[in-house]
Amino acid sequence: MEPRWNCILLDIEGTTSSVRFVYDVMFPFVLRELDHYLETNWNDPSLGPVLDQIAQDAGSESFVAWTSDCPDEPSRREKVAAEIRRLMADDVKATGLKQLQGMIWKDGFERGEMVAQVYSDVPEALEAWTSAGLRVYIYSSGSIAAQKLFFGHSEAGNLLKYFSGHFDTTTGPKKEAKSYDTIAAEIGEAAEKILFISDVTAELDAAREVGMETRLSIRPGNKPVEEGHGHEPIASFSQVSLG
Numbered sequence: 001m002e003p004r005w006n007c008i009l010l011d012i013e014g015t016t017s018s019v020r021f022v023y024d025v026m027f028p029f030v031l032r033e034l035d036h037y038l039e040t041n042w043n044d045p046s047l048g049p050v051l052d053q054i055a056q057d058a059g060s061e062s063f064v065a066w067t068s069d070c071p072d073e074p075s076r077r078e079k080v081a082a083e084i085r086r087l088m089a090d091d092v093k094a095t096g097l098k099q100l101q102g103m104i105w106k107d108g109f110e111r112g113e114m115v116a117q118v119y120s121d122v123p124e125a126l127e128a129w130t131s132a133g134l135r136v137y138i139y140s141s142g143s144i145a146a147q148k149l150f151f152g153h154s155e156a157g158n159l160l161k162y163f164s165g166h167f168d169t170t171t172g173p174k175k176e177a178k179s180y181d182t183i184a185a186e187i188g189e190a191a192e193k194i195l196f197i198s199d200v201t202a203e204l205d206a207a208r209e210v211g212m213e214t215r216l217s218i219r220p221g222n223k224p225v226e227e228g229h230g231h232e233p234i235a236s237f238s239q240v241s242l243g
């Protein structure tokens with residue numbers, strides 16, 4: 001039987017993995033390591049573009065302009081740390097924040113201090129879908145670097161071989177239809193041939209607006225959703241029927 005879709009696009013938090021793991025393990029890791037990370041990596045060239053992105057997310061044209069009120073390096077670092085803590089307290093999915101989080105998580109995943117949680121149906125489904133010839137992509141607010149660390153160090157082992165590509169907020173916000181148009185174009189598929197699975201109805205609405213098929217991920221600990229969204233709910237990837 002011909003599969004109804006050629007591609008499956010997956011969200012992470014609340015879909016492949018629990019919200020709890022992100023909030024109880026990954027975010028506390030960042031808050032614990034933040035000051036030390038900034039101090040030890042301050043002159044690392046890879047940090048510069050991320051600091052510019054954080055400044056731009058805050059409405060400034062560059063990091064230099066944003067920190068022009070800071071008299072010295074420690075106060076510039078403190079401004080960054082305070083902004084990161086503020087964004088995380090409000091759970092803002094800002095690109096600069098997500099890039100910095102990914103850089104901080106690197107050590108945690110590579111040292112084995114963090115092992116990404118994935119629901120038990122996820123590896124089985126990835127295997128079944130890719131064996132059936134489907135391509136699987138990730139679209140998460142977590143940076144692409146963080147996504148690769150996450151699935152490269154999961155409790156089911158390295159799952160990266162299953163993914164044909166990764167998207168994050170550098171493609172566009174997850175609640176905007178244009179982002180899904182861009183993804184379809186980059187994947188090289190008609191939107192109607194892509195199934196998007198997420199726990200957030202506003203993301204599913206945006207994907208549906210451009211013609212993607214959708215499924216609402218219902219996992220333990222996910223935020224409750226309003227009635228009347230019209231997205232078919234699934235509690236496990238095993239409920240995705242390909243035919």
Ligand SMILES: CSCCC(=O)C(=O)COP(=O)(O)O
Binds near residue numbers: 011022026147
């Ligand atoms: C490697 S993803 C880490 C989780 C995260 O930071 C996040 O914002 C997840 O958001 P999602 O879009 O996957 O719900």
Ligand SMILES: [Mg+2]
Binds near residue numbers: 011012014015
């Ligand atoms: Mg999610």
